[in-house]
Amino acid sequence: MKLVIISGRSGSGKSAALHALEDQGYYCVDNLPATMLSQLPEQLSEGANEPPRMAVSIDVRNVPGALEHFPRLLKKLRNQEIDCQVVFLDADSSCLMKRYSSTRRKHPLTNDKVSLIEAIDLETSLLGPVAAQADIRIDTSPLSVHEIHEQVRHKVIGDGTKSMTLLIQSFGFKHGMPVDADYVFDVRCLPNPYWDESIRPYTGQDKPVQEFLAAKPMVTEMFDDLKQFVEKWLPRFESGQRSYMTIAIGCTGGQHRSVYISERLGNWFSKRFDRVQVRHRELSK
Structure with a gap:
């Protein structure tokens, strides 16, 4: 079984990455609680005629404290001989600020006491345990949505040729x-x-x-x-x-x-x- 775990700071392009994998036939789940990682592969494997390919997005909208246990959960999956790949997307803070300003969406960590820039910095700390396990890191600061699709497809899937x-x-x-x-x-x-x-x-x-x-x-x-x-x-x-x-x-x-x-x-x-x-x-x- 192939499992791709997509993570990164809010606004870095995780949804675009997930869509790129969905277009390639991956079963995709957005905003999966980290504690469910060990359960999901087993459920999807039941009755499958061939090893499934799955991609999940894990971000800061998670069960409190769950992200701290990500390294242990990942190790458990790999001990089950599941082919896991962690892809971490990020962009510089000024770029994330511009993206939120243009879309006018609310950052998941902002509230009456936490400003946008403070939320972006806090998210870096909370996602630290996930970022440390990344097999692939992609800086999306200069990339369009289409370029994010292309990089994810090349770095995660390849193009079917032996040429790198x-x-x-x-x-x-x-x-x-x-x-x-x-x-x-x-x-x-x-x-x-x-x-x-x-x-x-x-x-x-x-x-x-x-x-x-x-x-x-x-x-x-x-x-x-x-x-x-x-x-x-x-x-x-x-x-x-x-x-x-x-x-x-x-x-x-x-x-x-x-x-x-x-x-x-x-x-x-x-x-x-x-x-x-x-x-x-x-x-x-």
Whole structure:
């Protein structure tokens, strides 16, 4: 039996993730009390002609204290030889604030004494035991509903091929590190085009910045080292049945150096692997 447990802070896209799995034939249950985890698989397995595939959403709307016991409940399920996968979705707090403001929905933890921002921070603490058990983490801050569907489908289900999808993502450290990256590389030691006012308005996708960085031997050395590291280890992850892998490249603001290196890595690996994507987190905002 395959059981996917979806969790995350309110507004991070759990419903979209659940819908993505439902579209793929999973039996889905939203807002399941954590204490019922051990009972549900047995009930659904009765009379099934083939091992069922199930996805459940567990969030902060739960029985008081139940989330603290999540690690023990998960261990019990795995001891029953149930294939469990925990997917934790999240977004930065400012993004969650904007989503709640635009939808005008009430956060489950807000009341007369707890503001929205306080509720969002409190939820982080309450979901800590679940987040710590996550097999897959997805940062939905820059993603649309359709992109959440795509990432869940690729990371949880795959596409039926043996080829792993490689996502190379640039970001800015001053905006926070991505929570869903498998590898994070820091390129802030490279020469910064930001200090050249003539090319500051451009990004790593533009020719002036590309020419500036390409002329620096240190940048080429960094690219070669990253390329060799990924080339060495990526096939080993692929042979381990991984369907999705994210490599994050970070600089200070996520506009110049990380974008340039990500673009070069994307171009290089797209010639060697079937499924390569490049995304620039800060440029998409």
